[in-house]
Amino acid sequence: MMTMIIKIFNQVIIQVGKNLRQMSNSENPLNILWHESSIHKLDRQEILQQKGCVIWLTGLSGSGKSTLACAVSQSLHSRGKLTYILDGDNIRHGLNRDLSFSKEDRSENIRRIGEVAKLLADAGVICIASSISPYRKDRDACRALLPKGDFIEVFIDVPLYVCEARDPKGLYKLARAGKVKGFTGVDDPYEPPCSCEIVLQQKGTDSMSPSDTAEILISYLEKNGYLRA
Ligand SMILES: Nc1ncnc2c1ncn2[C@@H]1O[C@H](COP(=O)(O)OS(=O)(=O)O)[C@@H](OP(=O)(O)O)[C@H]1O
Ligand SMILES: Nc1ncnc2c1ncn2[C@@H]1O[C@H](COP(=O)(O)OP(=O)(O)O)[C@@H](O)[C@H]1O
Numbered sequence: 001m002m003t004m005i006i007k008i009f010n011q012v013i014i015q016v017g018k019n020l021r022q023m024s025n026s027e028n029p030l031n032i033l034w035h036e037s038s039i040h041k042l043d044r045q046e047i048l049q050q051k052g053c054v055i056w057l058t059g060l061s062g063s064g065k066s067t068l069a070c071a072v073s074q075s076l077h078s079r080g081k082l083t084y085i086l087d088g089d090n091i092r093h094g095l096n097r098d099l100s101f102s103k104e105d106r107s108e109n110i111r112r113i114g115e116v117a118k119l120l121a122d123a124g125v126i127c128i129a130s131s132i133s134p135y136r137k138d139r140d141a142c143r144a145l146l147p148k149g150d151f152i153e154v155f156i157d158v159p160l161y162v163c164e165a166r167d168p169k170g171l172y173k174l175a176r177a178g179k180v181k182g183f184t185g186v187d188d189p190y191e192p193p194c195s196c197e198i199v200l201q202q203k204g205t206d207s208m209s210p211s212d213t214a215e216i217l218i219s220y221l222e223k224n225g226y227l228r229a
Contacts, residue, residue, distance in 0.1 A: 042229075044124035050081050051226045052121035054146060055217060057130040058139060058193065059156030060185045061171060062163035064210065065130035068156065068200075071214035072128055081227060084120055086113050088131030101182050107138045114142030121150055126226065132184050136191040149224065153196035154217065160185045162205055 045051055055072065057065040066087055073083040091113055092099065099105040110133050120127040133139050143151040163185065164172040175183030182188040193199075198220060200213055221227050 041122050041124060045229045048082055048124045049229045050124065050126060051150075051229065052124040053126055053150040053152060053221075053226050054117040054121050054142075055126065055128045055221075056117075056133070056139065056142065056151060056153045057128065057156060058133045058153065058196075059158060060160060060163045060190055061132060061183075062166045062168065063156040063158040064207075064213075065132075065156055067210045068154075068213055068217075069128045069130040071210040072217050075211070075214050075218055076126060076221075076227075079227070081126060082124070083126045083128060086117055086120075086127060086129040086131075088113075088133075091116075091131070101188070103135070106132075107135060110135070110138040110142060114138075114145055117142065118145045121146060126221070132190070134184050134188070134190045136193065139193065152198065152217075152220065153193055154198045154200065155193045155196050157192065157199055157201040158207070159202070162202065162207075165205070 041052060057069055059065055066089070069085045069087060073085055076083045088109075092109070095116070096109050096112055099109045110131065113129055113131060117127045117129050129142075133142075139153060143153065145151075167173055171180055171183060172186065174180040175186040184190050198217065200208075200216070202208075218227075
């Protein structure tokens with residue numbers, strides 16, 4: 001009996017070795033292997049008394065993404081929760097300073113932000129990513145990086161004419177004058193989410209205050225258990 005168990009065990013070891021070698025030749029041509037740490041996400045969350053996740057704010061330029069990101073961060077901070085904002089404009093000053101606004105570069109911009117957001121969520125942080133992220137496929141790819149439920153997509157559905165009337169940076173004006181090419185909503189596409197966790201819809205020019213809107217997101221986090229370990 002014992003010898004049979006040893007024989008089976010040996011066969012399993014040999015098969016695992018074969019699989020690893022096959023992987024190193026085909027799926028893993030660079031021979032890069034994952035190194036496991038002894039401290040896991042659950043351990044970090046225990047210290048922080050919260051669950052790491054990504055709140056992904058998407059919408060047109062001027063829709064209020066950055067303002068809302070700050071309001072959510074401020075409110076959670078005052079409750080002792082650890083947050084971090086990945087703001088589109090700010091990330092383009094550093095990590096993504098090499099990227100333009102072409103379709104390919106916007107996709108790469110979102111891919112990198114998605115990867116950083118994933119790391120922050122794994123660290124136990126409530127990460128708030130705010131970028132136009134105009135392509136559905138790119139947002140869905142970021143969602144796919146995270147465990148189910150941990151990617152909370154929020155569509156800030158503000159009509160183009162309202163964003164354009166706000167125009168805090170004067171970019172819509174430049175885009176209409178043809179001085180900025182490929183501006184989202186003017187001569188570049190924006191694909192609204194088909195199904196996302198939260199839609200913040202603004203009809204007409206009246207809008208909810210950023211702090212009231214932030215409370216909607218915080219209630220969602222509370223209801224779904226993200227504000228406790
Ligand atoms: N062509 C063009 N289209 C859209 N936006 C433009 C463009 N050129 C510059 N900007 C400014 O860059 C900010 C958007 O950067 P993002 O990284 O969020 O864009 S994207 O997700 O890669 O589409 C965006 O900031 P927000 O207004 O905060 O959205 C603009 O200020
Ligand atoms: N809920 C809101 N109601 C009215 N104005 C808002 C609201 N949220 C943001 N704004 C204003 O709209 C403009 C664009 O906001 P911002 O957060 O910079 O948008 P985005 O990051 O999407 O470009 C700013 O002038 C800001 O003060």
